[in-house]
Amino acid sequence: MNPPRWTYWVMLPAGVLVWALLALALDTSLLPTPLAVLDTLVQAAGNGELWHHLGVTLRRVLIAFVLAMILGTALGVLMGRSLTANALFDPLLVLFLNLPALVTIILLYVWFGLVETAAVLAVVINKVPNVAVTVREGARSIDAKLEQMAQVYRFTPMQRVVHIWTPQLFPYLRAATRGGLSLIWKIVLVVELLGRSDGIGFQLHMAFQVFDVASILAYSLAFVTVVQLIELALLQPLERRASRWRRAGLQHA
Numbered sequence: 001m002n003p004p005r006w007t008y009w010v011m012l013p014a015g016v017l018v019w020a021l022l023a024l025a026l027d028t029s030l031l032p033t034p035l036a037v038l039d040t041l042v043q044a045a046g047n048g049e050l051w052h053h054l055g056v057t058l059r060r061v062l063i064a065f066v067l068a069m070i071l072g073t074a075l076g077v078l079m080g081r082s083l084t085a086n087a088l089f090d091p092l093l094v095l096f097l098n099l100p101a102l103v104t105i106i107l108l109y110v111w112f113g114l115v116e117t118a119a120v121l122a123v124v125i126n127k128v129p130n131v132a133v134t135v136r137e138g139a140r141s142i143d144a145k146l147e148q149m150a151q152v153y154r155f156t157p158m159q160r161v162v163h164i165w166t167p168q169l170f171p172y173l174r175a176a177t178r179g180g181l182s183l184i185w186k187i188v189l190v191v192e193l194l195g196r197s198d199g200i201g202f203q204l205h206m207a208f209q210v211f212d213v214a215s216i217l218a219y220s221l222a223f224v225t226v227v228q229l230i231e232l233a234l235l236q237p238l239e240r241r242a243s244r245w246r247r248a249g250l251q252h253a
Contacts (some may be wrong), residue, residue, distance in 0.1 A: 080139020
C-alpha cells in the first residue's frame with residue numbers, strides 16, 4: 001500500500017524550517033538563511049546569469065545523454081546477442097566501469113584541451129559502460145519463442161525491433177535512462193568545474209573561490225529544482241505512456 005501523497009511534501013518544509021533555525025542560531029556567513037539564498041537566486045535570475053549558465057549545463061546534459069544512450073544501447077544489444085562480441089568488449093567494459101570519472105575528465109582535457117568536445121566526450125565515456133551493462137542483460141533475456149514466432153511470420157527487421165525487442169528491453173532501457181540521468185547530472189558539474197568557463201559547475205567553482213555559500217546553495221537549488229521538474233513533467237509521464245505501449249506491443253506480438 002502506497003503512503004498518502006501528502007507525506008511526500010512533509011520533509012521539504014520541515015527541512016527548510018530546521019535550516020532557518022540553525023542558520024539563525026549560528027549566525028555565520030558559512031550557513032546563510034533560506035531568505036538570503038532566495039535573494040541571491042532572485043538576483044542571479046534577474047541579471048540573466050542563472051538562465052545562461054543553467055541553459056549551458058542542460059545543453060551539455062542533453063547532448064551527452066543522447067549520445068551515451070545511443071552508443072550504450074547499441075553496444076549492449078550487440079554484446080547481449082553475440083558471444084563473440086561479448087568476449088571482445090567485456091574486458092574494456094570492466095575497465096571503463098572501474099575507471100574514475102575524474103581520471104577520464106582530466107585525461108581528455110590534457111589530450112584535447114579545455115574545449116567543449118572534450119567536456120561532452122568525458123561525460124559520454126563515463127556513461128556508455130553503465131548503459132551497455134544494463135541493456136546487455138535485457139538483450140540476453142529476450143524470449144527465444146518470440147524470436148521463433150517472428151521468423152515464422154517473416155517479420156521485417158524493423159517489425160522485430162518494434163514488436164519483439166523494444167517491449168522486452170523497455171524495463172532495462174528505463175533503468176538505464178534513470179541511472180544515466182542521475183549520473184550525467186553529477187559528471188557534467190565536475191566537467192564544468194574543472195575546465196569550462198560557463199555552466200552551473202563553473203559558477204559553483206567561482207563561488208567556492210570566495211566562500212560564497214549563498215551562491216553555492218542558490219545555484220545548487222536551482223539546478224536540483226530543474227532536475228525535479230524534468231522528472232515530474234517529462235520522465236514520469238513518458239514512462240507511464242511507454243508502459244502502456246509496451247503492454248500493447250507484447251499483446252500484439
